[in-house]
Amino acid sequence: MDILYFAWVRERIGVPRERIETSAATVSDLVAELRSREERYELAFSDLGSLRVAVDQELADFDASLAGVREVAFFPPMTGG
Amino acid sequence: MDILYFAWVRERIGVPRERIETSAATVSDLVAELRSREERYELAFSDLGSLRVAVDQELADFDASLAGVREVAFFPPMTGG
Amino acid sequence: MYVSVQDQPFDLGTVSAKFAEGHSNNGAIVTFTGLVRGGADDRLEAMEIEHYPGMTEAALNAMAENAINRFSLGDALIIHRYGRLVPGEMIMMVATAARHRKNAFEAAEFLMDYLKSRAPFWKREISDSGASWVASKDEDEDALSRW
Amino acid sequence: MYVSVQDQPFDLGTVSAKFAEGHSNNGAIVTFTGLVRGGADDRLEAMEIEHYPGMTEAALNAMAENAINRFSLGDALIIHRYGRLVPGEMIMMVATAARHRKNAFEAAEFLMDYLKSRAPFWKREISDSGASWVASKDEDEDALSRW
Numbered sequence: 374m375d376i377l378y379f380a381w382v383r384e385r386i387g388v389p390r391e392r393i394e395t396s397a398a399t400v401s402d403l404v405a406e407l408r409s410r411e412e413r414y415e416l417a418f419s420d421l422g423s424l425r426v427a428v429d430q431e432l433a434d435f436d437a438s439l440a441g442v443r444e445v446a447f448f449p450p451m452t453g454g
Numbered sequence: 455m456d457i458l459y460f461a462w463v464r465e466r467i468g469v470p471r472e473r474i475e476t477s478a479a480t481v482s483d484l485v486a487e488l489r490s491r492e493e494r495y496e497l498a499f500s501d502l503g504s505l506r507v508a509v510d511q512e513l514a515d516f517d518a519s520l521a522g523v524r525e526v527a528f529f530p531p532m533t534g535g
Numbered sequence: 536m537y538v539s540v541q542d543q544p545f546d547l548g549t550v551s552a553k554f555a556e557g558h559s560n561n562g563a564i565v566t567f568t569g570l571v572r573g574g575a576d577d578r579l580e581a582m583e584i585e586h587y588p589g590m591t592e593a594a595l596n597a598m599a600e601n602a603i604n605r606f607s608l609g610d611a612l613i614i615h616r617y618g619r620l621v622p623g624e625m626i627m628m629v630a631t632a633a634r635h636r637k638n639a640f641e642a643a644e645f646l647m648d649y650l651k652s653r654a655p656f657w658k659r660e661i662s663d664s665g666a667s668w669v670a671s672k673d674e675d676e677d678a679l680s681r682w
Numbered sequence: 683m684y685v686s687v688q689d690q691p692f693d694l695g696t697v698s699a700k701f702a703e704g705h706s707n708n709g710a711i712v713t714f715t716g717l718v719r720g721g722a723d724d725r726l727e728a729m730e731i732e733h734y735p736g737m738t739e740a741a742l743n744a745m746a747e748n749a750i751n752r753f754s755l756g757d758a759l760i761i762h763r764y765g766r767l768v769p770g771e772m773i774m775m776v777a778t779a780a781r782h783r784k785n786a787f788e789a790a791e792f793l794m795d796y797l798k799s800r801a802p803f804w805k806r807e808i809s810d811s812g813a814s815w816v817a818s819k820d821e822d823e824d825a826l827s828r829w
Binding site: 377379380381427430431432446448449450451452453454 | 716732734737740762773774794797798799800801802803805806815816817818822
């Protein structure tokens with residue numbers, strides 16, 4: 374599964390994207406798995422209220438299923454316009 | 455005093471403007487004086503609710519005073535934009 | 536601030552580009568452009584617009600000044616044509632520049648609402664069945680009550 | 683319908699003029715243009731805009747289609763830049779064409795509200811005191827509740 378990071382999430386993780394093998398069932402499970410890995414993930418995901426997630430390029434909730442999903446992206450609230 | 459007419463008021467009166475001598479104190483008095491003149495004025499001023507008036511180029515009410523006024527204009531509700 | 540009452544066409548592109556120049560303190564620019572529609576069954580041949588020379592310019596200047604003060608605009612523009620126009624031609628435009636989008640949008644709507652029923656223009660539609668003065672709409676008069 | 687996500691500047695005049703062409707059934711055209719402001723004390727050197735290639739285009743297309751359906755638009759346009767922009771440069775624009783002004787205005791505001799907090803762009807401000815990510819505003823999120 375491809376995991377993408379944008380804005381300050383990308384800066385904290387240190388890479389814009391990475392491919393990982395995971396059996397996480399939901400976005401929340403994936404976040405828990407990442408947080409347990411290294412300090413930089415713990416730091417990036419410390420406040421989920423300030424994070425947004427997209428699953429296969431569509432905005433989603435943290436309880437969204439990852440079944441059949443190819444790409445998950447984490448980022449702060451968007452500031453377009 | 456110069457009296458101006460626009461749109462269908464102009465068409466009913468038959469002229470775009472005319473100069474008249476009047477001692478009318480208010481717009482309403484002026485309207486009454488005009489209506490008593492000729493059929494075409496009676497026709498143009500038959501429904502005051504569908505008329506608007508400007509006194510010296512500012513929108514006004516029919517009870518506006520004509521003291522010192524140089525120009526009065528009658529026209530239907532405006533349809534700009 | 537720029538106000539023009541003219542019989543000649545204006546170029547939306549040129550006017551918009553010029554209006555947007557040098558607004559480093561205004562992050563939001565809104566334009567509204569009104570065009571002559573062809574009518575329900577495209578039978579409109581032309582629209583003729585009559586106005587009240589002198590009063591028109593004064594009324595439009597007052598509206599632009601009001602909008603600038605009320606919505607703290609950095610700039611405002613009104614162009615309105617008169618004379619004979621055919622379907623597809625631009626009748627008028629307004630433009631507003633403000634720090635934030637809310638004020639720019641509101642000011643443009645404010646100007647449009649006032650232009651519709653407080654600027655001395657009268658439209659007449661010419662079709663193959665004759666000519667008729669456009670009636671004012673109650674909804675246009677009602678729109679003023681929100682300001 | 684026209685949607686573009688680009689790093690290159692766009693010309694407001696050219697885009698506006700082209701968008702307005704041939705709308706003989708749409709009497710009302712609204713444009714909104716967003717510019718980089720210099721900041722409270724003009725200390726902003728640049729704004730850097732990051733986006734999510736792939737998702738951005740899909741999100742903007744969906745927003746334009748939604749606006750067209752919801753407000754019965756004749757046409758809609760969204761252009762949004764990414765990369766490094768300096769104060770005074772145009773960040774983005776939307777344009778809407780409708781039969782009447784109310785729908786054209788509402789659709790443009792609808793698009794702006796969605797672009798602000800539902801399109802995957804992130805702004806970073808560069809000044810002489812460093813770089814900082816622009817925080818989202820509660821009022822931008824709240825603005826969505828009206829639609």
